[in-house]
Amino acid sequence: MSTNPTSPDTSWFRSLGLGLFLHWGHASTQGWELSWQMTGGVHLQPPALEPVPVRTYFDNAPSFRPERFDPAAWAESAWRAGARYVVFTAKHHDGFAMFDTGLSDYSIAKTWGRDVTGEVVEAFRARGFRIGLYFSIVDWHHEDYPRLTDDAIAKPYRVGVYRRGTEEQWAHYRRFMLGQLEELLTGYGPIDIVWLDGEFEHSEEEWDFAGIRDFIRTHQPDALVNDRCLGHGDFTTPEQQLPVMAPDRPWETCLTMSSTWGYVPSDDTWKSPRTLLHTLIEAASMGGNLLLNIGPTDDGTFPPKAVERLETLAGWMDRHAESVHGTQAGLDLWQFHGPSTRRQLADGGERLYLHLTMRPYERITVRGVPVNRVRAARLLGTGTPLDWSVQPNLKHVHAEAADPSGELYVSVPATELDELCTVVAVDLAVAPVRVDAPAGQAA
Numbered sequence: 001m002s003t004n005p006t007s008p009d010t011s012w013f014r015s016l017g018l019g020l021f022l023h024w025g026h027a028s029t030q031g032w033e034l035s036w037q038m039t040g041g042v043h044l045q046p047p048a049l050e051p052v053p054v055r056t057y058f059d060n061a062p063s064f065r066p067e068r069f070d071p072a073a074w075a076e077s078a079w080r081a082g083a084r085y086v087v088f089t090a091k092h093h094d095g096f097a098m099f100d101t102g103l104s105d106y107s108i109a110k111t112w113g114r115d116v117t118g119e120v121v122e123a124f125r126a127r128g129f130r131i132g133l134y135f136s137i138v139d140w141h142h143e144d145y146p147r148l149t150d151d152a153i154a155k156p157y158r159v160g161v162y163r164r165g166t167e168e169q170w171a172h173y174r175r176f177m178l179g180q181l182e183e184l185l186t187g188y189g190p191i192d193i194v195w196l197d198g199e200f201e202h203s204e205e206e207w208d209f210a211g212i213r214d215f216i217r218t219h220q221p222d223a224l225v226n227d228r229c230l231g232h233g234d235f236t237t238p239e240q241q242l243p244v245m246a247p248d249r250p251w252e253t254c255l256t257m258s259s260t261w262g263y264v265p266s267d268d269t270w271k272s273p274r275t276l277l278h279t280l281i282e283a284a285s286m287g288g289n290l291l292l293n294i295g296p297t298d299d300g301t302f303p304p305k306a307v308e309r310l311e312t313l314a315g316w317m318d319r320h321a322e323s324v325h326g327t328q329a330g331l332d333l334w335q336f337h338g339p340s341t342r343r344q345l346a347d348g349g350e351r352l353y354l355h356l357t358m359r360p361y362e363r364i365t366v367r368g369v370p371v372n373r374v375r376a377a378r379l380l381g382t383g384t385p386l387d388w389s390v391q392p393n394l395k396h397v398h399a400e401a402a403d404p405s406g407e408l409y410v411s412v413p414a415t416e417l418d419e420l421c422t423v424v425a426v427d428l429a430v431a432p433v434r435v436d437a438p439a440g441q442a443a
């Protein structure tokens, strides 16, 4: 049970760093975008998609038999890349349950005979991941939602244009939706994150988000719920971009590696591994997480380009993971012109991680540093000590301040730069600084 039933503990979520988002469904057999291929994408929102008739889309479900599905292998490669939580699409807007539901025949348990969500949860939990389930409150396949038809929506989709049923249908649908949610909340052990989506159809009153939040709390008191449970979320979910300013509560940015969420091989807009890494680092420097998406293929493997990106991240994580795992937001940008994170050291000191996402010229400068507390600067990846010096603020010097602040300069030789992102670790002592420490030198 949570200690405070109204607000679950979010501290574990704040410093996870990287999460793996998985968008998977039968659309992958055709290389269609998950759900949105039916609507031809969303008006004005890239990418544009060739619309598929809804009937054709829905009828595709039995073709999905991902024979090489191996969630333990997914978990292993994501873990090595630094991911510490997973969010899996138990059900997307297309209504196809990727779990064993007793409330509908439209599920992978019926078509393929396996509870894919259960297998994903088990494998990732065994590897040490926090577990998140994505669940679309919208269900374009359910008769009482009511089911999507080609003429009921704009193609491409326009937010606010959708078909409505009768009040009775809505009441029935809501019971069904909560029933499936209950199956997920009671059948898969402790769920850390309930990731709702689909708040863009129907009003807040119709959904009764307070009721949905209570319902989740009843079954999983410690689970966090995202902000798409409007007005009742525990964390914020900016999509496809970092927030301009760090939100004042826990947050994650969800991001696709290309432009689509599902497996769409015709989408060749892959972001480079370095760009993905830098986005993760920037998120961590602002105190948030990056929920990085992969759309597995129809045979159950990750697309080669996604594997390549995970492997590049893994190589960097081997040498630099401590700068993004379990850290807090770092310095203000006036102090250091780049992303940074920090952590408390066991002896009361503090370590700063300065991420060089751009190549430095000769040296880097950090401002507003307690100059007499600087102990060491080194390259995190190799442990190589770096030359550094400090200059206290002259006002502090003249005032004979015990703990003056000023500037720190660290030399970073061009030959030592990491191909993806160099990290400079600076250790600061917190122990009282000697009052007679000579100005400009470390105590």
Ligand code: GLC
Pocket: 023, 034, 036, 197, 239, 254, 261
């Ligand atoms: C958007 C997409 C949806 C995806 C979600 C993830 O809402 O429309 O397909 O699941 O983002 O954040």
